[in-house]
Amino acid sequence: MTLTLLTAGGCSKTSSKSISFKPGTYTSTQQGLAGNFDVAVTFSDHAIDSINVGANNETKMVGSEALRILPDRIIKNQSLNVDVVSGATTTSNAVIAGVKDCVEQAQGNLDALSSVPLTTAIYENYANLPREADVIVVGGGLAGITAAISAKQNGSNVILLEEKEYLGGNSALSTGVTLLGGGTSIQKAAGIQDDPDSFNKWILENSDNQKDPVQTGWIAYHSQELIDWFAKMGVNFDKKVNVTDESPVNRAHNITPNMATAITSLRDYMESIGVDVRYSTKAESIITNAAGEVTGVNATNFSGDPVKYTGKKIILATGGFGENIDMVAKNWGAEYGTLVYGGAKGMDGALLNNAVALGAATVDMDKPHIDATLEISRGITITTNLLRDCGGVLIRQSTGQRFTDEQASHSEVAAAKMRELGDQYYYEIFDNNAFTTTTATTTKAKSYINMGIATKYDSIDQMAIGLGVDANALKQTLEEFNSEVRGETKDRFGRQGFYKELAAPYYVMKVSNGVACTIGGLKTNEKMQVVNTNGKPIPNLYAIGEITGGYLVHYVAGDSLARSAISGMLLGIELKAN
Numbered sequence: 200m201t202l203t204l205l206t207a208g209g210c211s212k213t214s215s216k217s218i219s220f221k222p223g224t225y226t227s228t229q230q231g232l233a234g235n236f237d238v239a240v241t242f243s244d245h246a247i248d249s250i251n252v253g254a255n256n257e258t259k260m261v262g263s264e265a266l267r268i269l270p271d272r273i274i275k276n277q278s279l280n281v282d283v284v285s286g287a288t289t290t291s292n293a294v295i296a297g298v299k300d301c302v303e304q305a306q307g308n309l310d311a312l313s314s315v316p317l318t319t320a321i322y323e324n325y326a327n328l329p330r331e332a333d334v335i336v337v338g339g340g341l342a343g344i345t346a347a348i349s350a351k352q353n354g355s356n357v358i359l360l361e362e363k364e365y366l367g368g369n370s371a372l373s374t375g376v377t378l379l380g381g382g383t384s385i386q387k388a389a390g391i392q393d394d395p396d397s398f399n400k401w402i403l404e405n406s407d408n409q410k411d412p413v414q415t416g417w418i419a420y421h422s423q424e425l426i427d428w429f430a431k432m433g434v435n436f437d438k439k440v441n442v443t444d445e446s447p448v449n450r451a452h453n454i455t456p457n458m459a460t461a462i463t464s465l466r467d468y469m470e471s472i473g474v475d476v477r478y479s480t481k482a483e484s485i486i487t488n489a490a491g492e493v494t495g496v497n498a499t500n501f502s503g504d505p506v507k508y509t510g511k512k513i514i515l516a517t518g519g520f521g522e523n524i525d526m527v528a529k530n531w532g533a534e535y536g537t538l539v540y541g542g543a544k545g546m547d548g549a550l551l552n553n554a555v556a557l558g559a560a561t562v563d564m565d566k567p568h569i570d571a572t573l574e575i576s577r578g579i580t581i582t583t584n585l586l587r588d589c590g591g592v593l594i595r596q597s598t599g600q601r602f603t604d605e606q607a608s609h610s611e612v613a614a615a616k617m618r619e620l621g622d623q624y625y626y627e628i629f630d631n632n633a634f635t636t637t638t639a640t641t642t643k644a645k646s647y648i649n650m651g652i653a654t655k656y657d658s659i660d661q662m663a664i665g666l667g668v669d670a671n672a673l674k675q676t677l678e679e680f681n682s683e684v685r686g687e688t689k690d691r692f693g694r695q696g697f698y699k700e701l702a703a704p705y706y707v708m709k710v711s712n713g714v715a716c717t718i719g720g721l722k723t724n725e726k727m728q729v730v731n732t733n734g735k736p737i738p739n740l741y742a743i744g745e746i747t748g749g750y751l752v753h754y755v756a757g758d759s760l761a762r763s764a765i766s767g768m769l770l771g772i773e774l775k776a777n
C-alpha cells in the first residue's frame with residue numbers, strides 16, 4: 200500500500216510503507232554532550248508533524264547545529280534513516296534516540312521508519328546551482344568566512360565550500376580572544392595607552408623575530424579596521440581588554456558574548472549579501488591547467504559523488520592539521536604521535552598536503568605547539584584563559600602539588616613540564632573568578648560544568664577525597680599559592696600574570712597534553728598567494744588562516760583568530776586589485 204505523508208511544511212511526500220501512529224505529543228529525555236534535554240514529538244495518524252528540542256546547553260555552532268538540522272531532516276523525509284551530523288555525534292545520537300523513543304511511545308513502526316530512504320534530498324538543489332565563480336573559498340572557519348564576505352563586498356562573486364553541514368571549524372570552538380592590536384578605540388576607551396608601532400615592535404621581539412613581519416604588520420595596522428568592519432556585521436568586543444601572555448600592555452580584545460555567536464552573525468551576514476555556501480562539500484584536490492595555473496578544486500558532495508568547482512581565484516582556508524596525528528608525528532617528531540587532538544573534526548591537513556604535492560612551500564612545519572589543558576575524558580581543549588585570566592592552577596595527580604608557571608608562553612611551558620614529569624594526568628583547579636572575568640570565559644566555564652567534566656568541591660578536604668590526593672599536601676599547595684598571591688612569598692615558578700587567591704567552591708578537571716592548533720603551514724607572500732619552493736606564487740592559489748605558517752610561532756593568545764580574521768578581510772580587498 201502506498202501512503203501519502205504530510206511534511207511539516209504541508210507538502211506531500213509518498214512512502215511505500217504503511218506507517219501509522221497513535222496521535223499526540225510524546226516526550227523523551229536524552230543525554231546530550233552537555234547534560235539532558237527533552238525531545239518532544241507530535242504525531243498525527245500517519246505522520247511525524249513536529250519535533251521540538253527543549254532547553255539545552257549543547258555546544259554552540261556544533262551540537263546546536265545538529266539540533267537545527269536533524270529534526271528538519273527527519274520531518275521532511277518522514278524517515279529515521281538519518282545519519283549523525285558530522286562533528287556533532289553525541290548530540291545527533293541524542294536527538295535520534297529521543298525521536299525513536301517517541302515513535303515507540305506512539306506505537307509507530309521503528310523498523311519501517313528506519314528503512315524509508317531519504318528521498319528529499321539533502322542539498323539536492325546544489326545540482327542546479329552554478330559551480331563556477333570569481334572566487335572559490337575552501338573552508339568555512341573564521342578565515343574563510345571573512346575572506347568570502349570581503350571578496351563579495353569588493354565585487355567578486357563567491358562560492359564557499361564547507362565539508363560539514365555547518366560553519367565555524369575551530370574558530371567556533373575557541374574562547375574568542377580574537378584580536379590583538381595596539382592603539383585601538385577599545386583600548387583607548389579602557390584607558391590603555393598603546394599604538395600600532397609599539398604593538399608591532401613587541402610582537403616581533405616577543406617571537407625573537409621569528410614571526411613573519413609582513414603578517415605582524417597585517418595585525419598591527421589593521422586591527423581597528425577589523426573592529427569597525429565587524430561592528431557593521433553585528434560582531435562586537437568586550438569593553439575590557441585583557442592581558443596577553445607576556446605583553447606589558449593589555450592587548451587581548453575579546454569577542455562578546457562568544458565566538459560561536461559571532462560566527463552565527465557573520466554567517467547570516469554572509470548569506471544575506473549573496474555568498475553562495477555549499478555545505479557538506481569536501482574539497483579533495485586542487486585542479487591545475489597545463490600552464491600550472493590553479494583553476495579549481497575537485498570535491499565530494501553530500502551523496503559522496505564527485506563535483507568540480509572552478510574559479511579565477513582559489514582560496515584555501517581549511518584550518519590546521521592537528522587531527523592528523525600521523526602528520527603531527529611526522530613533522531614534530533615521533534614522540535608527539537600519542538598526543539590527543541582536542542579541536543573540531545576534519546582538520547586533516549589534506550589540502551595542505553595536496554598543495555605541497557603541487558610544489559607549494561611550507562614554513563614552521565617542524566615547530567610543535569602543545570597545550571597543557573586537554574580534558575582527558577572527552578578530549579576537549581580547555582581554554583588557557585582559565586589559567587591566564589581567571590587565576591586557575593595545575594597540580595600533579597601523584598603529589599597534589601603545583602609544578603610550573605601555568606601561564607608561561609600560552610601554557611606551553613606547563614605542557615613541556617607535564618611531558619617531562621610523566622604523570623598519567625594532572626588536575627586543573629579554578630574557582631568563582633572564572634565567572635567574573637569575561638563573558639566568553641564565563642560561558643566556557645559553565646559549559647565545562649554542564650558537560651560534567653568540571654567537578655565542584657565545597658572544601659579542600661572534599662576535593663582531596665574526590666581527587667584521591669593527600670589532603671595535607673593539597674592544603675599546603677593552595678595555602679602557598681594564596682600567600683604568593685598576597686605577595687607574602689615569591690612564586691617559586693615565577694608566575695607573574697593575573698592571579699587571585701583561590702577559594703571554595705573549587706572546580707576541577709582532569710587534564711593532560713594535547714594538540715588544538717598547529718602553527719606551521721603553507722608559505723604565502725604579502726598578497727597571501729601560496730608560493731612554491733622557489734618563492735614564486737602558484738598562479739591563482741591563495742591561503743589564509745591556520746593552513747598557513749609564518750605567524751603562529753611563539754604563540755600568543757589571540758594570535759590565530761586575529762590573523763584569520765584580518766587576513767580574510769584584507770584578502771578580499773587584495774583580490775579586487777587583481
Ligand SMILES: Cc1cc2nc3c(=O)[nH]c(=O)nc-3n(C[C@H](O)[C@H](O)[C@H](O)COP(=O)(O)OP(=O)(O)OC[C@H]3O[C@@H](n4cnc5c(N)ncnc54)[C@H](O)[C@@H]3O)c2cc1C
Pocket residue numbers: 337338339340341342343360361362363365366367368369370371372373374375376377480481482483516517518519541542543544545546547549550580581582715716743744745746756757758759760761763
Ligand atoms: C578549543 C580551542 C580554543 C581556541 N581558542 C583560541 C583563542 O581564544 N584565540 C585564538 O586566537 N585562537 C584560538 N584557537 C585556535 C583558533 O581557533 C584556530 O587556529 C582558528 O580558528 C583557525 O581558523 P581557520 O579559519 O583557519 O580554521 P577553522 O576555523 O578551523 O576552519 C576551517 C574550516 O575548514 C573546513 N574544512 C577543512 N577541510 C576542508 C575541506 N577539505 N573541504 C571543505 N572544507 C574543509 C572545516 O570543516 C572548517 O569549517 C583555539 C582552538 C581550539 C581548538
